[in-house]
Amino acid sequence: MALDETQLVRGGSFMFHPAGTLPQFTPEESGEEALAIAEAARDFVNGEILPRDEAIDHLDLELTRDLLAKAGELGILGIEIPEAYGGLDLDKKTALLVLEEMAKQASFSTSYTAHTSIGTLPIVYFGNHEQKTKYLPKLASGEWCAAYALTEAGSGSDALGAKASAVLEDGHWVLNGTKAWITNAGFADVFVIFAKINGSHLSAFIVEKTDPGISTGSEEKKMGIKGSSTRAVILENCRIPENRLLGGKGKGARIALGILNVGRFKLGASSVGAGKRVLEYTLKYAGERTQFGKPLTAFGLVQQKLANMAVRIFVGESMSFRTIGYLDEALARTSWDSDTGGADKMKAIDEYAVEASMSKVWGSEALFATADDAVQTFGGAGFSAEYPAEKIYRDCRINRIFEGTNEINRLLIAGTFLKRCGGTDGLPLAAAVAAPLNLPEDDLLRLVALAKARALRVIALAQSDRGPRILDNQEAAARISNLLIELYAMESAVVRARKMTAAGHRWAGLARDLAEVHAQEAWNRVQADARMLAAELASDGVLDTLVAELLAMHAPAPAALSTLRQRIAQTLVDQGRYPISAL
Numbered sequence: 013m014a015l016d017e018t019q020l021v022r023g024g025s026f027m028f029h030p031a032g033t034l035p036q037f038t039p040e041e042s043g044e045e046a047l048a049i050a051e052a053a054r055d056f057v058n059g060e061i062l063p064r065d066e067a068i069d070h071l072d073l074e075l076t077r078d079l080l081a082k083a084g085e086l087g088i089l090g091i092e093i094p095e096a097y098g099g100l101d102l103d104k105k106t107a108l109l110v111l112e113e114m115a116k117q118a119s120f121s122t123s124y125t126a127h128t129s130i131g132t133l134p135i136v137y138f139g140n141h142e143q144k145t146k147y148l149p150k151l152a153s154g155e156w157c158a159a160y161a162l163t164e165a166g167s168g169s170d171a172l173g174a175k176a177s178a179v180l181e182d183g184h185w186v187l188n189g190t191k192a193w194i195t196n197a198g199f200a201d202v203f204v205i206f207a208k209i210n211g212s213h214l215s216a217f218i219v220e221k222t223d224p225g226i227s228t229g230s231e232e233k234k235m236g237i238k239g240s241s242t243r244a245v246i247l248e249n250c251r252i253p254e255n256r257l258l259g260g261k262g263k264g265a266r267i268a269l270g271i272l273n274v275g276r277f278k279l280g281a282s283s284v285g286a287g288k289r290v291l292e293y294t295l296k297y298a299g300e301r302t303q304f305g306k307p308l309t310a311f312g313l314v315q316q317k318l319a320n321m322a323v324r325i326f327v328g329e330s331m332s333f334r335t336i337g338y339l340d341e342a343l344a345r346t347s348w349d350s351d352t353g354g355a356d357k358m359k360a361i362d363e364y365a366v367e368a369s370m371s372k373v374w375g376s377e378a379l380f381a382t383a384d385d386a387v388q389t390f391g392g393a394g395f396s397a398e399y400p401a402e403k404i405y406r407d408c409r410i411n412r413i414f415e416g417t418n419e420i421n422r423l424l425i426a427g428t429f430l431k432r433c434g435g436t437d438g439l440p441l442a443a444a445v446a447a448p449l450n451l452p453e454d455d456l457l458r459l460v461a462l463a464k465a466r467a468l469r470v471i472a473l474a475q476s477d478r479g480p481r482i483l484d485n486q487e488a489a490a491r492i493s494n495l496l497i498e499l500y501a502m503e504s505a506v507v508r509a510r511k512m513t514a515a516g517h518r519w520a521g522l523a524r525d526l527a528e529v530h531a532q533e534a535w536n537r538v539q540a541d542a543r544m545l546a547a548e549l550a551s552d553g554v555l556d557t558l559v560a561e562l563l564a565m566h567a568p569a570p571a572a573l574s575t576l577r578q579r580i581a582q583t584l585v586d587q588g589r590y591p592i593s594a595l
């Protein structure tokens with residue numbers, strides 16, 4: 013598949029371009045303005061947030077509100093809000109750099125993202141001029157805080173099955189129902205609430221906390237992110253003016269699902285930021301704690317964990333920035349000046365739904381593995397609330413649940429990808445399998461090319477053999493997703509490392525080691541998933557042929573990863589942190 017300079021990269025198309033040939037944005041290419049804002053965010057987090065870590069986690073909501081207002085003064089609540097409505101209207105890359113910093117305190121980061129992302133963006137993309145004028149300047153400054161209320165007790169993953177109702181009476185909407193698990197509910201001034209008009213048209217409404225008939229339940233007692241507010245939102249004949257309908261009657265699914273895509277990109281990026289902090293305190297502890305007369309950092313199995321933490325950061329960041337590069341490119345071709353500006357922007361974001369879900373799934377699972385490695389490295393101290401590893405282990409668990417559980421996201425990745433492979437203008441799955449395999453010179457790119465070929469062979473079989481029915485077998489669908497996620501992660505990391513080498517980046521050698529460790533490990537996982545997926549698909553007799561065919565495809569020799577990991581760990585120990593930073 014060739015791409016000329018005027019064409020945008022299509023969502024999901026990464027599987028069909030020869031390894032390493034698509035354009036890819038990396039954090040190292042961030043512009044000065046973005047870096048200046050990210051630096052301000054870092055100073056804010058280090059100076060204002062982290063010193064108040066304990067108070068925030070004791071659910072001091074007044075403090076969280078004050079801190080959000082301070083973030084507003086710095087401009088970092090308005091990054092994605094148009095200038096005409098009091099924001100900075102900067103690109104998503106800037107939002108991502110800032111989010112990585114915010115993610116260093118999980119509870120505050122949750123409040124921040126619920127406000128700036130799922131709370132505010134529905135109004136940014138779907139609000140009319142009057143609504144934007146009324147709400148956005150106050151949301152940008154932090155004078156008002158926002159929340160997004162979609163989930164109900166009976167409809168979580170099945171989010172569109174909401175029961176909350178809206179009826180138009182005398183120029184007012186009357187809302188009834190109860191929303192569950194709403195972040196920021198304890199202090200939000202503005203709620204974007206989803207309810208069905210006349211029982212069938214899911215729609216979004218802007219509700220203010222002072223409107224009659226809205227109240228909140230008590231705070232949920234949670235496993236982690238204990239400093240973020242999570243409550244039910246209760247609507248009892250809640251009356252709001254007719255002009256608070258957002259985006260039009262029946263537009264609720266469009267708004268809800270579109271905004272969740274943005275949330276998913278961001279969750280991937282915040283997992284990277286949190287991982288950097290975990291690695292930093294784990295390095296410190298492992299350097300100070302001695303056993304058998306040596307610091308923990310001298311032991312190979314501790315080095316393995318430290319190196320793997322850095323690998324996950326590098327890979328997750330490469331994926332996030334790659335996707336955000338495509339997204340910014342697409343958004344740059346839309347304009348707020350057009351009547352359909354908001355809808356056009358949302359459409360541009362939708363294009364990368366597969367990539368958004370992949371970042372969310374990969375990032376949340378990578379951070380959980382990192383938190384687990386941190387607990388293990390701390391030993392008994394990892395199990396104690398006196399030390400930080402225990403907290404991140406609890407805090408990051410939610411990332412696999414909200415913004416769509418990872419199960420739902422895996423089903424979406426496979427479903428959307430296969431759907432895009434159908435039709436005349438679809439992604440060329442059958443043709444890609446038939447095409448001759450050209451292997452690049454670079455050994456890591458070759459690994460990516462071979463892994464892609466294997467994955468495509470099996471996914472194509474799934475498509476031709478079962479069609480959309482393959483999704484009925486959820487385990488098979490999850491394996492298709494795993495293959496896609498592995499390939500995107502592998503290629504993003506390898507390409508970024510190559511770009512760093514080409515640019516003579518100070519940490520190019522480290523980047524190459526990180527990419528290689530990941531690519532080698534990912535290769536094994538791709539092999540395993542491809543074979544297991546083949547087993548789900550092939551009928552008797554065909555399976556043997558297919559597995560033999562997969563095995564016969566050229567496979568590179570395995571590399572000794574312990575040497576690479578030791579080298580990575582040594583660099584981390586010397587630097588005392590993950591050293592690759594755009595800032």
Ligand SMILES: Cc1cc2nc3c(=O)[nH]c(=O)nc-3n(C[C@H](O)[C@H](O)[C@H](O)COP(=O)(O)OP(=O)(O)OC[C@H]3O[C@@H](n4cnc5c(N)ncnc54)[C@H](O)[C@@H]3O)c2cc1C
Binds near residue numbers: 163192194195234242
């Ligand atoms: C701390 C916290 C903050 C939150 N903040 C918000 C917020 O601000 N706004 C908001 O609207 N919501 C929010 N949520 C809700 C959150 O989005 C939901 O909890 C989530 O979508 C899962 O829904 P559920 O809890 O009903 O789980 P369920 O949907 O009951 O799922 C339970 C399990 O079944 C699996 N499952 C469900 N359906 C399928 C299927 N079709 N195939 C395979 N597996 C399936 C799930 O993956 C999961 O493992 C928050 C939740 C929490 C815990």
